[in-house]
Amino acid sequence: MKMMGTRRWALAAVAVIAAGGLAACGGSDSDGTDQSSGGDALTTVTYWDPYPQYEDGSDWADYVAACAPDGMTLKRTAIPNGDILNELTTAVKEDNAPDVVLLDNPAVPDAAVSGLLATADDAGIDTEGPDANLAGPGTVDGTTYGVPIGANTLGLYYNDDILKQAGVDPASVTSWDGLDAALEKVTAAGAKGITFSGISGEEGTFQFLPWFWGAGADLEDPGSDAAVEAGQLLSDWIGKGYAPKSAITDNQSASWDLFLTGDYAFAENGSWFAKAASELDFKAVMIPIPSKDGGPAPVPTGGEFAVAPVHQDNAAAHYDAAQQVITCLVGQGNQVTTDDQLGYFAANGDERQQQIDSDPIWAPWADAITSAEGRTTDLGPDYTATSGAVSEAEQAALNAAGDADAVRKAFEQAAQQVG
């Protein structure tokens, strides 16, 4: 009996071990980083960016791979922008974070206060160089966590053919009244008005901020009269049929696609489409987004920061590798090459000037990028919650299609929510 029992136990043990072995395999697979070394020298430097549109073998992938420090290979993983912060959170928790991450700038303060990022000092990242307005989101409570790899921002594109036909002078579009008058004229002439992205979430807030700030509103108080006026402006566009109702679900690519149909007179969209806009069937020109009472509205900065996530094990080696990769990507003299790849502006004023001088399509954007404001500059990590509340209010305002009471209520609710 004993022998049989032992034999059966042995069988059972084998089965358990087999299962355990499978589980162990799964564990090491999902690791995905180079932790095997455990010692001093890394052989692989891991790097994440939010550009899944650039596949392995693309120019961008090759360009980044060439930034591997001597004796190392660089492993790039592209993760959609909306997922990268969550992925990073899990990775830091497991201490297998990548060495370098390009993180969307409004997410940097959130990541920093959550303890995901090494300070620039610890990682040895050189933070000198970028303009203050563009570097802003990288500094939280006086501590700097990363450097902008470049920047982009928003502008107002117009379809010159439509404006000519409708007899609208683009020079008149310097205030909300001027814009509304232009919209009335072009729609009366049979064209469509304006496309923008009002999708729920950060992307919608990003597109709403030029109007919000342009009315004189402040993120500290999303329920102010000025905020309501901005909401009313966009709400009326839907109500009067100037803007497509799909704005409530359109992201920036979708709203750009609508502009590409050639039916729309205006489009609020990013500088990353400047190149594409110069190659269209119709003549598309960019002008600054007007503020309520005239003059260019403050626009938010877009673009990613190069940051080094926190490491526990062998941290010094990880930070050293990170610093080398980041220097290669954004160090003096390298920025313009990197940003040309991405269609971004260099974050350093002098380098940006060279970039603008070398390609005329950038010229109209020069002032916008110089005066652009960081989304998180005023609120730091609290921006995330306020952005969510503003996005919800904007959604409600667009859905109200002009109903003034509903618009006011939406922004008052946002103010309450942020408290």
Place this chain on the structure above:
Amino acid sequence: MDNVTEQRPTTTTWTEPGERATTVTRRRLPRLKPGTLAGIGFVAPLAVYLGAFYAYPLYENVSMSLHRFTRATYVTGDAPYAGSGVYREVLDSAQFWPTVVQTLTFVVVSLVFQYTIGLALAVFFERSFRLSAVLRGLFLVPWLLPIIVSATTWQWMMDADSGVINRLIGVFGVDPVWWLNSDNSLWAVIIANIWLGIPFNLVILYSGLQNIPTELYEAASIDGASRWRQFRHITFPLLKPVTAVTLLLGFVYTLKVVDIIWIMTTGTGKSQTLATWAYSMAFGKGSSAVIKYSEASVVGSILLLVALVMGFVYLAVQRRQEV
């Protein structure tokens, strides 16, 4: 050392016939029948799998809902214990009951139409006619398409300004509907979800129909029963077990739907269900910009509980049918 000496005799006696050992086992320790230990060994991988991939995540989910997690405490792992605090906050939040009502509407209306249309089609295809197999195959298309494709297509079709659905109803003089508007979005996603669920109902109910003996219909028609009476008194009662499975599975599937709603509306307005709400809080997307692990776990636990209750309801129904 002790272990080695203990084990040695075992290995040497492995070749002995097992007959005697088993009889001894049976008499003294009835639990250790031959094969029991091997059985345990073979069950162990499954048990480990269930433990690692079901019990542990479930435990983590419940634990997370009882602690107050933020992004920072998620990383450090020292979230303060909150007891039922987070549950109370979620249940008291202004969003909770409207979301429950929307979820119920979504599930019940979807199921009623999916089942009715699925059953009608199944009965229709039962009378095999030319090309019926091909047509039946075509009805499976919604099931086979990736949801990103079908949901995006529905979004286009329901576009308020240039969507094909508004064009179509315009032909009949109906004013264009702003389908994805916050007030209408629940009905928009229900329509898309019904379309998505019909094939599943069709397939299961059709196979259920195959199991109903044709003699019953023959006897009924000799007795002069109309087709409607045949359906009411033969098809429908005999289809009950299949109906129970279809509705239960449909309920659980519909309850946890996120993808089609998310792609069409990102869960905005009235199209927010418990599942999309949990998703948006768990990942800090859509209406919930700030990540809310604990609140999402609470909603997740509630969803699990509802699904579990439905499982028991199904078992009860099944038992009653067997008796």
